[in-house]
Amino acid sequence: MISKARIRFIKSLQNKKVRDEERLFVIEGDKLITEFLIAKVPIKILLGKPEFLKSLQPDLSRYVNLIENVNFDNALAVVHMPEREMNMTEVLNKFCVALDCIQDPGNMGTIIRAAGWFGIKNIICSMDCVDVYNPKVIQSSMGALLHVNVFYLDLKKLFTSAAENSVAVFGTLLVGDSIYKHKLDSKGIILLGNESKGISDEFIPFITEKIKIPKFSTATQGIDSLNVGMAASVVFSEFLRKSGSLND
Numbered sequence: 001m002i003s004k005a006r007i008r009f010i011k012s013l014q015n016k017k018v019r020d021e022e023r024l025f026v027i028e029g030d031k032l033i034t035e036f037l038i039a040k041v042p043i044k045i046l047l048g049k050p051e052f053l054k055s056l057q058p059d060l061s062r063y064v065n066l067i068e069n070v071n072f073d074n075a076l077a078v079v080h081m082p083e084r085e086m087n088m089t090e091v092l093n094k095f096c097v098a099l100d101c102i103q104d105p106g107n108m109g110t111i112i113r114a115a116g117w118f119g120i121k122n123i124i125c126s127m128d129c130v131d132v133y134n135p136k137v138i139q140s141s142m143g144a145l146l147h148v149n150v151f152y153l154d155l156k157k158l159f160t161s162a163a164e165n166s167v168a169v170f171g172t173l174l175v176g177d178s179i180y181k182h183k184l185d186s187k188g189i190i191l192l193g194n195e196s197k198g199i200s201d202e203f204i205p206f207i208t209e210k211i212k213i214p215k216f217s218t219a220t221q222g223i224d225s226l227n228v229g230m231a232a233s234v235v236f237s238e239f240l241r242k243s244g245s246l247n248d
Contacts, residue, residue: 002047002068002070006045010026010045010076010078013025013026013078014026014135016131016133016134019081019131019133023080023081024044024078024079024080024081025078025079025081025133025135025138026076026077026078026079026135026138027076027077027079027138028074028075028076028077028135028138028139029074029075029139030048030052030074030075031143032138032139032142032143033046033048033075033076033077034056034060035143035146036077036079036143036146037056037060037061037063037064038060039146040063041063041079041080041082041146042063042065042079042080043063043064043065043077043078043079043080044064044065044066044078044079044080045064045065045066045068045077045078046064046066046067046068046075046076046077046078047067047068047069047070047075047076047077048067048069048070048075048076049069049070049075050069052075053067053069064077081133084149084151086122086124086149086151086153088158088161090122091122091124091158092161092162092165092167092187092189093187094120094121094122094187095120095187095188095190095239095240096120096121096122096123096124096189096190097111097115097120097122097123097124097189097190097191097192097232097236098123098124098125098126098155098158098159098169098189098190098191098192099111099123099124099125099126099129099192100126100129100155100191100192100193100194100199100200100203101126101128101129101193101194101197101200102125102129102130102192102194102195102228103128103129103130103194103195104130104195105130105134105135105136105137105140106136106137106140106229107195107227107228107229108129108130108132108134108137108140108141109136109137109138109139109140109141109142109229110140110141110229110230110232110233111123111192111228111229111232112132112137112141112144112145112148112150113140113141113142113144114229114232114233114236115144115148115232115236116141116143116144116145116146116147116148117144117233117236118236118237118240119240120148120236120240121147121148121149122148122149122151123148123149123150123151124151124152124153124155124158124189125150125151125152125153126152126153126154126155127152127153127154129152132145132150155203156202156203156206158189159189159203159206160206162189162206163206167187167188167189168185168187168188168189168208168209169188169189169191169206169207169208169209170184170188170189170190170191170207170208170209170210170211170239171191171193171199171203171204171207171209171210171211172190172191172192172193172199172211172212172213172231172235173193173198173199173207173210173211173212174198174212175210175212176209176210176211176212177209177210177211177212178211178212178213178214179211179212179213179214179234179235179238180214180238182209182211183242184238184239184242188209190235190236190239191203191207192228192231192232192235193228194228195227195228211235213226213231213234213235
């Protein structure tokens with residue numbers, strides 16, 4: 001039986017400060033845990049029903065330091081955070097996404113999942129974005145976090161480097177050129193703003209291309225903008241389609 005001390009420790013990882021200090025985060029669910037194991041991500045603790053634990057292939061279980069049987073519905077794992085360093089040159093040589101103060105965990109997870117689907121490898125978050133290892137972000141992003149690098153940085157540093165290297169910054173705004181008509185480059189930074197306030201005023205001067213998703217509805221009330229997670233999927237799709245990077 002799992003000890004009370006271990007339960008307290010796992011619960012403590014709900015706190016970002018503890019996650020950062022321990023360099024650990026929690027994932028839940030048979031499918032998600034299996035995907036992390038297949039990807040050979042080091043797992044510190046794995047809790048699950050006997051039938052789930054027995055279903056693991058022998059070569060997968062060796063990526064877990066501690067395995068325990070428990071009697072609850074979903075499996076749970078404590079996972080080591082990946083040690084990744086941002087390479088500015090590599091980031092700017094491909095499409096990347098910059099997030100300005102995205103605070104809703106569901107939106108963050110949706111954006112990560114969309115980036116993973118469209119093959120966008122790097123997301124650069126402002127320091128006031130929600131933590132990528134927030135449990136709700138993990139759940140909504142599903143296994144996409146295995147394929148997308150998420151970094152936190154003062155976005156002014158990113159945009160300054162972009163300007164020095166002649167890399168376009170595409171700002172998604174309510175006023176701008178239609179994304180369906182605008183010429184989109186084969187690389188660049190896609191900047192998405194806060195859920196309620198949009199892109200911060202301090203970042204507007206760095207935008208080289210202002211784009212928008214046009215509204216086709218004639219409704220004048222109740223639909224004034226798209227959810228940022230939904231908007232991200234539309235923007236990513238159009239960028240990759242026009243750049244010729246999407247395969248059949």
